[in-house]
Amino acid sequence: xxxxxxxxxxxxxxxxxxxxxxxxxxxxxxxxxxxxxxxxxxxxxxxxxxxxxxxxxxxxxxxxxxxxxxxxxxxxxxxxxxxxxxxxxxxxxxxxxxxxxxxxxxxxxxxxxxxxxxxxxxxxxxxxxxxxxxxxxxxxxxxxxxxxxxxxxxxxxxxxxxxxxxxxxxxxxxxxxxxxxxxxxxxxxxxxxxxxxxxxxxxxxxxxxxxxxxxxxxxxxxxxxxxxxxxxxxxxxxxxxxxxxxx
Ligand code: NAD
Numbered sequence: 001x002x003x004x005x006x007x008x009x010x011x012x013x014x015x016x017x018x019x020x021x022x023x024x025x026x027x028x029x030x031x032x033x034x035x036x037x038x039x040x041x042x043x044x045x046x047x048x049x050x051x052x053x054x055x056x057x058x059x060x061x062x063x064x065x066x067x068x069x070x071x072x073x074x075x076x077x078x079x080x081x082x083x084x085x086x087x088x089x090x091x092x093x094x095x096x097x098x099x100x101x102x103x104x105x106x107x108x109x110x111x112x113x114x115x116x117x118x119x120x121x122x123x124x125x126x127x128x129x130x131x132x133x134x135x136x137x138x139x140x141x142x143x144x145x146x147x148x149x150x151x152x153x154x155x156x157x158x159x160x161x162x163x164x165x166x167x168x169x170x171x172x173x174x175x176x177x178x179x180x181x182x183x184x185x186x187x188x189x190x191x192x193x194x195x196x197x198x199x200x201x202x203x204x205x206x207x208x209x210x211x212x213x214x215x216x217x218x219x220x221x222x223x224x225x226x227x228x229x230x231x232x233x234x235x236x237x238x239x240x241x242x243x244x245x246x247x
Contacts, residue, residue, distance in 0.1 A: 010231060013039035013051035013075075015066050016058030020140075021080060024220040025055060035224060049073050053227045056081050059142070063088045067095045076230035078223050079103040083143030096237035100230045104240040105147030107222025111196065112240050114211045118152055118198040119159035121207060129200045129207075130177065131156050136187040136195040144186040145169060148196055153182050156198070 012029055016022040017040035029035040038050045047054065047069045056066045057080040064087070070077040079092065082105055092101055106112070122131060135149040153167045168183045194213035199206060213219075222240060229243045241247045 007034070009034055009036040010228060011036050011038045011050060011052045012227060013037075013041060013047055013054045015041045015047070015054060015056035015062055016081070018042035019057060021057035021216060021220060021223075024216050025057065025223060028217070028220050029224055032224065034228065051075060053078070053230060055223050055227050057223070060084050060088060064091055067091045070101075071095045071098050074099055076227065076233065077101045078226045078230065080107060080219065080223050082147030084147075092237065096235060098235050100233040100235055100238060102226040102230055102238040102240065102243060104222070104226070105151040106194075106219065107226065107240055108211070108213065108218035109222060109244055110218065111148060111211050111213075112244055112246055114196065114198070114209055115152055115155045116241075116246060117209055119155045121198075121200055121209065122156040122159040125200050125202075125207075127160065127180065129202045131182050132185070132199045132201075133182060134185045134187070134197045134199070136189050136192045138191050138193065139188050141188060144188070145184045146186065146194070146196070148194070149184045149186065152196060152198055153184055156182060 012035055014022050014025050014037055017026055022042065026037050026040055029037045039047060041047055053076040054066060054070055055078040056062060060081060060083050063079065063081055063084060066077065076099055079101065092103055095101060133149050133152055135146045137146060154164055157164050157166065162180060166181045168181050171183050193216060195210065197208055197210040199208050226240065226243045230238070
């Protein structure tokens with residue numbers, strides 16, 4: 001009997017490879033026989049055409065270059081970098097006409113479940129419950145509030161048909177709660193990996209939905225899973241809910 005032909009490992013390029021997430025992505029990929037990191041890129045390095053797919057966890061300054069590279073070489077792209085502006089979001093929309101892209105503020109399965117639960121709770125509780133969101137991250141995190149906190153706020157808005165203009169990023173001074181607003185608060189503390197709480201409150205009771213990240217493995221593992229899932233997909237903009245089959 002002929003031996004079964006084995007599928008060659010997917011060749012990955014990691015952008016931001018010297019960072020906390022980049023190092024972990026390289027370590028986890030090295031343990032997976034289905035993956036082979038052929039490029040580990042950080043500041044001052046350039047992507048070549050050696051990879052089958054690209055994963056970026058870096059800074060927003062890196063993202064437009066990474067997108068261009070993937071469009072020019074027709075490579076699937078996983079974007080974990082947060083704090084992206086309108087220019088990067090527009091570039092992702094355009095690039096998604098040419099290559100498959102999975103962008104997620106958070107690649108953890110449980111955070112994606114939290115997002116679904118928050119949307120469900122918002123629909124069930126309706127407009128009479130106040131909704132607020134708080135996040136805590138380590139002292140080195142550059143962007144605030146976290147992309148995940150914003151994604152949670154948007155999910156609540158979408159669930160109940162509320163305009164995203166109701167999302168506020170701070171409350172101070174003479175600032176009583178306005179009707180329908182959702183305030184997102186960011187704390188920066190020591191080595192906290194990531195904690196997000198969605199509060200729903202009314203007179204006499206409150207509901208708290210909270211995710212506590214204990215290590216970055218759930219994010220890195222999710223991003224590697226997304227890269228595998230994107231191989232062979234048609235061009236488009238995908239989310240972690242697509243990858244996880246939560247839609
Ligand atoms: P980090 O600061 O430890 O690492 C960032 C790395 O990117 C650094 O090594 C830096 O030198 C490199 N870099 C900066 N500019 C670059 C460029 N132009 N080209 C190539 N590399 C460049 O940060 P981190 O904790 O690893 O997080 C990285 C990003 O991922 C942040 O935006 C963070 O918010 C995000 N993040 C996302 C998730 C998620 O699930 N989506 C989870 C954790 C972190």
